[in-house]
Amino acid sequence: MDETALKIRGLTKTFGTYRAVDQVDLTVRSGTFHGMVGPNGAGKSTTIGMTVGLISPDAGTIDLLGADALADRPRARALTGVLPDGLDFPERLTGAELLRYCAGLRGIRDAAARIGELIEVLGLVKGAATPLADCSTGTRKKVGLAQALLHAPRLLVLDEPFEAVDPVSAAAIRRVLRRFVAGGGTTVLSTHSMLLVEQLCDDVTVIHQGRVVAAGPVSEVAGEIGLEERFVELVGADAPGSADLSWLIPG
Numbered sequence: 001m002d003e004t005a006l007k008i009r010g011l012t013k014t015f016g017t018y019r020a021v022d023q024v025d026l027t028v029r030s031g032t033f034h035g036m037v038g039p040n041g042a043g044k045s046t047t048i049g050m051t052v053g054l055i056s057p058d059a060g061t062i063d064l065l066g067a068d069a070l071a072d073r074p075r076a077r078a079l080t081g082v083l084p085d086g087l088d089f090p091e092r093l094t095g096a097e098l099l100r101y102c103a104g105l106r107g108i109r110d111a112a113a114r115i116g117e118l119i120e121v122l123g124l125v126k127g128a129a130t131p132l133a134d135c136s137t138g139t140r141k142k143v144g145l146a147q148a149l150l151h152a153p154r155l156l157v158l159d160e161p162f163e164a165v166d167p168v169s170a171a172a173i174r175r176v177l178r179r180f181v182a183g184g185g186t187t188v189l190s191t192h193s194m195l196l197v198e199q200l201c202d203d204v205t206v207i208h209q210g211r212v213v214a215a216g217p218v219s220e221v222a223g224e225i226g227l228e229e230r231f232v233e234l235v236g237a238d239a240p241g242s243a244d245l246s247w248l249i250p251g
């Protein structure tokens, strides 16, 4: 079996004159959790968008489980489950209807059983019966995750899967993801939670101003000081200023 699930080299994207992603290399080992972290605007979502075919890169290569993800999109799509940034749903459908629709598009035969199990393990029994327009942000995220898992992909690419999700649901999501990875799947996720990366991920890539500034096993990148402090060291030059906001103090 190929040891590398995802191998990105020289990935670059410029919006107008702004280089959002600049020569990014990313290597994700098969059967691991890989965290992608970076400050707001670092280029994480753009990198993910290019990896899953939602954004066209200006340069670079993406090898996804042996497939050239830029040249062979159908193969890459079949291998990958995606939770994108910003969930563009058909809002009048319920979560369950969306999942049935996606299953139809993917030609999944035992879809009803799969959908039932996903709804149950993700705590979506009520949420999946509600039109998506009326669902909370966390419920939408869980429906998005169910949709990403439905076709049993080999690589999951998740943009902030735990954002706006309550702790009970987060634990359920972690269980599902751990099961997926224990079974040989690979998960790449972006997050702002260093704690989550330390608890869940094997490897981490730190992106800052569109460039990779650190990458490797979490324990090595974090060192003795822990990931949170290491992160601040790596990207701290852009930390917010120290204006005293005296006008904000009552009285």
Ligand SMILES: Nc1ncnc2c1ncn2[C@@H]1O[C@H](COP(=O)(O)OP(=O)(O)OP(=O)(O)O)[C@@H](O)[C@H]1O
Pocket (backbone or CB within 6 Å): 015, 018, 020, 038, 039, 040, 041, 042, 043, 044, 045, 046, 047
């Ligand atoms: N379609 C676009 N047009 C112009 N600029 C864009 C576009 N998409 C992203 N950008 C810019 O590219 C940069 C990287 O954005 P991106 O969303 O990838 O960052 P991020 O690391 O995911 O940030 P966050 O943690 O805030 O979600 C930002 O400066 C953003 O404003």
